[in-house]
Amino acid sequence: MAVNAAAEGQYQPLHPLREFWIYFRTNRGALAGMVVILVVCLLALFANVISPYSPIEQYPDCQLAPPIWQDRDPADFAQCVGHYYLGTDPAGRDMFSRLVFGARFSLLIGAIVVTICLAAGIGLGLLAGFFRGAIEVAIMRAMDMLLALPSLLLAIVIVTILGPSLINAMVAVAIVTLPNYVRLMRAAVLSEVNKDYVTASRVSGAGTLRLMFVTVLPNCLAPLIVQATLGFSSAILDAAALGFLGLGAQPPTPEWGSMLADARDYIDRAWWVVTLPGLAILITVLAFNLMGDGLRDALDPKLKH
Amino acid sequence: MLRFIVTRVGLVIPTFIGITLLTFAMIRLIPGDPIEMLAGEHGIDPARHAELLHQYGFDRPLLVQYAVYVGQVLQGNLGISLSTHAPVIRDFLQLIPATIELSLAAMLFAVLLGLPAGMLAATHRGRFLDHSVMGLSLTGYSMPIFWWGLLLILLFSVNLGWTPVSGRIDIAYDFDSVTGFMLIDSLLSGQDGAFTSALSHLILPAIVLGTIPLAVIARMTRSSLLEVLNEDYVRTARAKGLSPMRVLWVHALRNALIPVITVIGLQVGTLMGGAILTETIFSWPGIGRWLVESIARRDYPVLQTGVLLVASMVILVNLSVDLLYGLVNPRIRHVR
Numbered sequence: 001m002a003v004n005a006a007a008e009g010q011y012q013p014l015h016p017l018r019e020f021w022i023y024f025r026t027n028r029g030a031l032a033g034m035v036v037i038l039v040v041c042l043l044a045l046f047a048n049v050i051s052p053y054s055p056i057e058q059y060p061d062c063q064l065a066p067p068i069w070q071d072r073d074p075a076d077f078a079q080c081v082g083h084y085y086l087g088t089d090p091a092g093r094d095m096f097s098r099l100v101f102g103a104r105f106s107l108l109i110g111a112i113v114v115t116i117c118l119a120a121g122i123g124l125g126l127l128a129g130f131f132r133g134a135i136e137v138a139i140m141r142a143m144d145m146l147l148a149l150p151s152l153l154l155a156i157v158i159v160t161i162l163g164p165s166l167i168n169a170m171v172a173v174a175i176v177t178l179p180n181y182v183r184l185m186r187a188a189v190l191s192e193v194n195k196d197y198v199t200a201s202r203v204s205g206a207g208t209l210r211l212m213f214v215t216v217l218p219n220c221l222a223p224l225i226v227q228a229t230l231g232f233s234s235a236i237l238d239a240a241a242l243g244f245l246g247l248g249a250q251p252p253t254p255e256w257g258s259m260l261a262d263a264r265d266y267i268d269r270a271w272w273v274v275t276l277p278g279l280a281i282l283i284t285v286l287a288f289n290l291m292g293d294g295l296r297d298a299l300d301p302k303l304k305h
Numbered sequence: 306m307l308r309f310i311v312t313r314v315g316l317v318i319p320t321f322i323g324i325t326l327l328t329f330a331m332i333r334l335i336p337g338d339p340i341e342m343l344a345g346e347h348g349i350d351p352a353r354h355a356e357l358l359h360q361y362g363f364d365r366p367l368l369v370q371y372a373v374y375v376g377q378v379l380q381g382n383l384g385i386s387l388s389t390h391a392p393v394i395r396d397f398l399q400l401i402p403a404t405i406e407l408s409l410a411a412m413l414f415a416v417l418l419g420l421p422a423g424m425l426a427a428t429h430r431g432r433f434l435d436h437s438v439m440g441l442s443l444t445g446y447s448m449p450i451f452w453w454g455l456l457l458i459l460l461f462s463v464n465l466g467w468t469p470v471s472g473r474i475d476i477a478y479d480f481d482s483v484t485g486f487m488l489i490d491s492l493l494s495g496q497d498g499a500f501t502s503a504l505s506h507l508i509l510p511a512i513v514l515g516t517i518p519l520a521v522i523a524r525m526t527r528s529s530l531l532e533v534l535n536e537d538y539v540r541t542a543r544a545k546g547l548s549p550m551r552v553l554w555v556h557a558l559r560n561a562l563i564p565v566i567t568v569i570g571l572q573v574g575t576l577m578g579g580a581i582l583t584e585t586i587f588s589w590p591g592i593g594r595w596l597v598e599s600i601a602r603r604d605y606p607v608l609q610t611g612v613l614l615v616a617s618m619v620i621l622v623n624l625s626v627d628l629l630y631g632l633v634n635p636r637i638r639h640v641r
Contacts, residue, residue, distance in 0.1 A: 029440070144316075145323035148623070149616045152578035153596070157327070157612055160600055161334045237449055241582060244451045245597060260452055264586065267455060268463045275459070278452025286447040293443070 023298035030294020036287035044103040051097035052083075055254040063092040064270045087272040089259070091252070095272060098254035099280050105255040106236045106284055109170055113235035114228050116174040117181045122224070124178075125185020126212045129193060140186070143179035151176040152241060159247045166239075166255065169248035173238045177231060184227050188220035222299040229295055233288035240281050256281045309631050317624050321617065328613045329374050332605055339363065342605050343384075378613065384606035388599075393610040397592065402485025403473060404591035407583070408576045410507050411515035416569065419519045423526025423565075428553065430531060438523060445520035450579055454513040454586035461509060468505050471588035475502040510587045514579045518572040525568045530561040563634060570626030574619045 014022070024030060043050060053059075067087040086095040124143075128136040146154065158172035192198060193216060201215045240257025242248035249255035259277040266273045333339055340357050341347055349357065358364050362373055377383070383394045426438035462470045469475065473487045480494035488507065491499035533539060534557055542556045543549075581593035588594070592615060599607035 029443075141319050142323070145320050148320045148324065148574075148620050149327075149612070150574045150578035150581075150619060152581055153612060153615060156581070156596070156600065157331060157608070160608065161331060161336075163336060233447060237447070240449055241451060244449075244582070245585065247600070257449070257451075260455065263455060264458075267459055271459060274452075274455050278449055278456065281449045281452065282444070282447060285449070286444055289443055289447050 020298050024294055027294040027297060029290045030297075033287040033290030033294065036283060037291060040103050040284055040287070041107065043100050044107045047101045047104050051094070051100045052085075053094035053097045055098045055101040056093065056252040059088065059092040059094075061092070062088050064088060064090055064266065064273070065092075066270070067095075067272050086276055087270070089273050090262070090266055090270070093252070093254075095276055098259060099256070099276060101254040102256045102259065102277065102280060103284070105166070105249060105253065106240070106281070109166075109173075109239045109255075110232035110235045110288075112170050113174045113177065113239070114231045116171075117178050117231060118224065118228060120174075120178055121181025121185050122217065124182045126189055126217070128182065128186040129189025129216075130208065130212055136186075139182065143182050146176060147179045149176075151238065155238060155242060156245070156247060159242060164247045164250065166243075166249040166253060169239050169242040170235075172242065173235050176238070177234060181224075181227060181231070184223055185220060188223050189216055192216050192219050226292055226296045226299060229288055229292035233285040233292065236281065236288070237285050306631070310628060313624060313627050313631070317620055320620060324613060324616045324620075325375055325378060326371070328609045329371055331612070332609050335605060342603070383610040383613070386599075386607050387604045388602050388607075393607050394614075396595070396607070397611065397614055399485075400590060400592050400595050403487070403589060404577075404580050404584070404593060406486045406488065407507065407510055407514060407580060407589060407591060408573075410511035411513075411576060411579075412518060412569070412572070414511050414515035415518035415522055415572075419522030420526055420565070422519075423523040424530060424553070424558070426523070426527040427530035427534065435527075439527070442520040442523040445516045446524070448516055448520075450513055450516060451582040451586055453516060454509070454583060457509050457513060458586070468509050469502075473503060473506050473590060474499065475506075478502060510583050510589055513586070514576060514583045517575055517579065518569070521568060521572065521575075522565060525565050526561065529564045530557060533557045533561040536560075563630075567626065567630055570629075571623065573622040577615055577619055 062084065065084050065088045068083075068085055070087075084094050084096065086099065089095055089098065124139050128139040154176045155169070155172040158175060159168050162168035162171065198211060198215055201211060206215060239248055240255070240260075243255050243257030244260050246258070246261055249258045251258065251261075256277040260274070263274045263277070332342065335342065340354060340361065340363065341349060343361055344357055362370055365373075381394065383392065383397075385391070386393050386396055389396060422438050422442070426435040429435045458470055461467045474491060478491065478494070478496055478499045480490060480496060480499070483490050483493055487503040488500065491503040539552060539557055542552045547556070577593070580591060581597060583589065584591045584593035585597050592611065596608060596611045596615075599605070599611065
């Protein structure tokens with residue numbers, strides 16, 4: 001199409017989305033990441049259709065049954081043969097079903113944490129970028145303070161105050177990752193706010209709110225999209241760490257991190273209890289990181305040329 | 306330079322005040338009666354409760370309470386552990402060498418592997434080696450390290466039987482702690498095999514804790530070296546006919562290392578966070594496990610002081626990195 005346009009002697013710029021896609025699709029890692037994320041999304045959406053068992057129902061006769069391809073003593077698991085693709089956990093729950101439902105929780109954690117962070121980060125970042133002086137100093141100092149503490153330690157403190165639960169773990173993770181969003185947003189605003197198009201808009205009578213949200217914000221989206229994608233991975237990772245320490249999702253919730261909480265006790269007997277939930281975390285987090293890197297390369301004009 | 310130091314130190318003070326506010330508020334915000342929490346007693350009768358309330362100063366205005374708390378902190382009165390009945394600071398000082406030893410070993414692992422890996426990737430840009438190094442480092446960066454630890458235990462301890470699962474040294478060895486660093490103490494003890502035992506206990510936790518810094522260092526080395534290799538002075542060096550090795554090691558690497566060293570310094574926070582998970586998995590008797598256990602035991606004075614001390618440590622290390630960086634790179638000093 002672009003060639004035809006050129007042949008006709010008129011220049012037609014590519015649609016930004018199309019241009020983005022051209023750069024993005026050359027990055028095989030990012031494409032692979034996107035495919036994995038789509039698969040995880042489908043698993044999460046159709047978890048109740050895909051999983052053969054309830055993720056929390058216990059089958060006491062089949063505790064720690066190995067995956068179906070593994071040799072097992074028929075006498076031990078006579079009634080379990082052929083069921084439970086990936087084996088069962090120490091409470092006799094189907095690992096496969098728990099892992100599939102776990103996708104729901106991980107994506108939910110990522111989505112909620114990133115949404116909170118984006119909303120608060122955009123707001124605070126715009127404020128700090130537009131109103132230099134006391135407001136900026138107050139916001140940025142507060143963010144520096146949050147950054148000074150090791151994030152996991154701060155998250156632990158917050159969860160201890162709020163009480164251990166999945167919701168509180170998400171709040172804690174959102175608070176400890178917020179500084180990244182605010183700093184990014186402020187930096188983006190500062191680089192835009194003195195450009196001619198903003199001045200033009202101001203001169204033609206646009207109010208501060210309009211300048212903030214209509215004029216400047218859309219031009220700061222690229223770094224925010226990248227940050228949101230990478231934020232998904234760190235949110236999933238941090239929430240899983242809290243779950244592992246017993247401070248996040250509580251049993252019997254099939255959250256990947258909390259599934260590993262007492263896996264150490266079975267490490268010499270049941271490798272599937274130990275390896276599979278972590279593998280699920282790693283694959284999902286890696287996919288988001290791959291896609292985030294790809295997005296950064298495709299959206300950052302400095303790297304494009 | 307003096308102005309630079311003063312500004313940087315000045316920036317730390319509000320952060321420190323913020324941390325004390327957090328730890329001060331923490332003990333009052335945690336669900337439950339703070340008096341029972343601090344005294345470690347349950348069902349205290351009203352008379353004793355009032356007495357304790359007065360003793361802890363909880364009947365005074367909040368601002369006064371905070372001032373008293375900061376005063377106590379500055380004097381080094383950091384509370385008494387409810388479980389060991391010892392001053393929290395004493396327990397902290399006893400446990401911190403274990404965490405420092407683990408962190409140093411982890412950093413050593415990360416630097417020794419990360420620098421060469423990043424250099425190889427940069428010099429083989431776009432080729433298979435580059436893609437493998439970058440793929441591996443992104444995997445390392447995405448690693449849930451608590452699971453990575455379990456995986457290594459499963460492979461090296463359970464299946465191969467090469468390394469022990471937990472602790473810092475085999476219980477067969479018994480000697481007094483001189484430095485608190487098990488590797489040094491075991492050497493000083495002169496007992497046969499003590500050092501090997503300490504080393505084999507250290508190796509897996511160090512790998513686990515060092516994995517994310519390793520990934521960060523490899524990526525940073527690569528990108529910083531690539532940038533430097535495009536500089537004019539490198540082209541000049543090549544044009545002069547210097548060998549590629551000399552250009553890389555003597556001309557490029559020196560400048561490429563500046564951001565890498567900063568990143569290494571900034572990993573201290575990551576290490577302390579990672580230590581919480583690593584020490585829990587490997588039953589490593591350090592600060593991280595101590596903090597996690599204090600939550601389970603509801604030993605809140607330990608959590609309060611532990612958070613304060615760890616945060617202060619991280620702030621101080623970051624400050625020193627900042628100052629050192631200013632010392633090494635004069636350009637930084639003059640940027641506001």
